[in-house]
Amino acid sequence: MSILKILRKIVQEVSTAADLDAVLTIIVSRVQRAMATHVCSVFLFDAVTQRYVLRATQGLNPQAVGQVSLAENEGVVGLVAKRAEPINLQDASSHPAFYFLDTTGEEQFHSFLGVPIIHQRRVLGVLVVQQQEKRRFDESEEAFLVTLSAQLAGIIAHAHATGSVQTQLDANQRPVQQDLRYEGVAAAPGVAIGRVVVMSLPADLDTVPDKEVKDLAAELESFAKALEAVREEVRQVADNLASRLSKDEQALFDVYLRMLDDQALAQEVIARIHAGNWAQGSLREVIDEHVRAFTAMEDPYLSERATDIRDLGSRILSHLQEAGPAQITDFPDHAILLADELTPAMLGLAPENKLAGLVSVSGSGNSHAAILARSMGIPTVMGVVDLPYRRLNGREVVVDGYNGRLYVNPSDELLQAYGRILNDEKAMATELQALHDLPAITTDGYRLPLWVNTGLAADVARSLERGAEGIGLYRTEIPFMIRESFPSEQEQLESYRKQLEAFAPLPVTMRTLDIGGDKALPYFPIDEENPSLGWRGIRITLDHPEIFMVQVRAMLRASVGLNNLRIMLPMVTSVHEVEEAKRQIDRACAELREEGYDVHAPPVGVMIEVPAAVYQARRFARMVDFISVGSNDLTQYLLAVDRNNPRVAGLYAPYHPAVLKALDFIAHEAHKERKHVSICGEIAADPGGALLLMAMGYDVLSVNANNLPRVKCAIRGVSLEEARHLLLKVRMMHDAEEIHQTLRQALRAFGLNQLTRPAIPERE
Ligand code: PEP
Ligand code: MG
DSSP states (O other), X not given: OOHHHHHHHHHHHHHTOSSHHHHHHHXXXXXXXXXXXXXXXXXXXXXXXXXXXXXXXXXXXXXXXXXXXXXXXXXXXXXXXXXXXXXXXXXXXXXXXXXXXXXXXXXXXXXXXEEEEEETTEEEEEEEEEESSOOOOOXXXXXXXXXXXXXXXXXXXXXXXXXXXXXXXXXXXXXXXXXXXXXXXXXXXXXXXXXXXXXXXXXXXXXXXOOBOSOHHHHHHXXXXXXXXXHHHHHHHHHHHGGGSOHHHHHHHHHHHHHTSTTTHHHHHHHHHHHTBOHHHHHHHHHHHHXXXXXXXXXXXXXXXXXXXXXXXXXXXXXXXXXXXXXXXXXXXTEEXXXXXXXXXXXXXXXXXXXXXXXXXXXXXXXXXXXXXXXXXXXXXXXXXXXXXXXXXXXXXXXXXXXXXXXXXXXXXXXXXXXXXXXXXXHHHHHHXXXXXXXXXXXXXXXXXXXXXXXXXXXXXXHHHTTOOSEEEEETHHHHHTSSSOOOHHHHHHHHXXXXXXXXXXXXXEEOOOOBTTBOBTTBOOOOSSGGGSSOTHHHHHHOXXXXXXXXXXXXXXXXXXXXXXXXXXXXXXXXXXXXXXXXXXXXXXHHHXXXXXXXXXXXXXXXXXXXXXXXXXXXXXXXXXXXXXXXXHHHHHHTOOTTOGGGGGGOOTTOHHHHHHXXXXXXXXXXXXXXXXXXXXXXXXXXXXXXXXXXXOSEEEEETTTHHHHHXXXXXXXXHHHHHHHHXXXXXXXXXXXXXXXXXXXXXXXXXXXXXXXOOOOO
């Protein structure tokens, strides 16, 4: 087998292993075999003892597993970990760092190759191979082990994190570990304490959580029905294809049916349901095990059967899900919604009065789900990549949206500490409420209009409650996402009319459909390698004039008699896109007038969110009535950091000097053409950012409803002069973090302590 194949096979097998011990056992046995060494062992770091413990071995004395360990300054293993680089020795015992590990039986092995296992810059442990004879491992062996270790690190970290949360079955056997901490990305500030509700994606076996069986008979019955339905499906497909398939191919369907036999797979699922897990969770466990077993088989034909098992599992799951309620109905109060991939549509489905916090395994701080969570004021942590979420349904947790952390099984002490923060937050909200009717005006009398970003139905009421003076960005795609087909012109008209009426005569800026990227429509799937650089926003709507025209017509008709509509175009890159879109808007106006509607041509603007548009800002300003900066996308494109990717979340820096320079430049360019320039990206919703933008000359800030009072409080706490001073200081800086800290200090110096985040309990 080629090296690449061996690598793939090991990684595949390991990634479906049941737990950490199984992961490590597979690693040592497969590596030992693949490299034909005498020994392969794994040492993992133990945070409690601060030592590297032998966790699995093939070749050393198995009794030593779990017993022997090394400190970071002990032995060659310790040195590998400390240096975080491979060490390849002909004779380990003659190395000055050598530390003899009694009871392992390692004295007979001379050559040594150790490579660190590193996940997210942390050394998790060391992978070691040893040989009896004195020889250096050759370069290809070293390269193999390094490659393998790099791929296994994530799987080991995940298995480790999963192992610390008890399943229902082992809860009685192990003491409950408290305050288990999982790190993610801080996506919406605030603290939430509540119980987890795991939301899985439809027909996705991987995201099915474990759940306690409530009604055993009902659970068994729904499984039996699902099974029968799939049997029937398989039989039908076999019948339909009978004339076109060879005997061998037909036999495959018999194999399927046998797998579904009561004695086989089904029996195992039923046993697990009896043991306490609901049908969907039991099914996931059994399918996983079978897939694992088949994947591990040497025979390529049998190994391929893993795909069939997975397919059967998904089919049974679909039937189980069809039988159950379409939405989760038993939301507890203070629910913490947890999903593998939190989507804007999920937020629309959850009852808002019960939702206390949100957690997502994937996604990052500027994913659209996070943006909506901020506007709803729901503490959120995204990108908790190692979270064993399937085990967490019903658990009590603390969501720390300030620091991007989730605590499972919180102790009384931790609950008290976070409870105090919750109380402080309430007091702060009351204080800010008092600003409702007051304008955003600086201490030296400069008045800055504060508008809002909307998308969810509840945003309008929320925005008016917080004293918004207009809508700077209505994300029209959000209501499109919670549907099953494109809304008709009439349906769109009705929902747009609500926004326009609620705010009239104040302006309402409607953005034309901005789908693509992380905003998918279930009925208009776009599958792309690199969706952020793909078919997005105006690129789609210009390719589909029928969709664009219906939307624009609905907007124009909705504004009849109110005339407070502004139309905004997302993701523009080139002049011709603006010309074409404007032509279509003009055409829609003309058509509607011909049809007898009293349509007024609305102001049309563009969003600057693509770097190319920054350098053409003046040119665009000449062509349109207003400019609005989409700093969320602009930041992702300027820094080449995917706004949805938690791996690079630390690099997504809204205060990067390059971003600030671009924002400064755009405001100047727009003003050269005497055009109104606003900003609707999230940087405007941060009190420190808002002060900088005001100083840059932005005419309007459009922020999420939840942050509006905080931004107003910041503006009312400073003079324009002071804000300009702050901007001058920041312009001299070269580091995003330094700028961020400077803004925080400035807020404190202005007496706006309450706008900087609260002190959070620090614990490991
Ligand atoms: C932006 O990109 O800054 C913006 C406001 O649009 P969205 O976040 O919806 O992409
Ligand atoms: Mg955008």
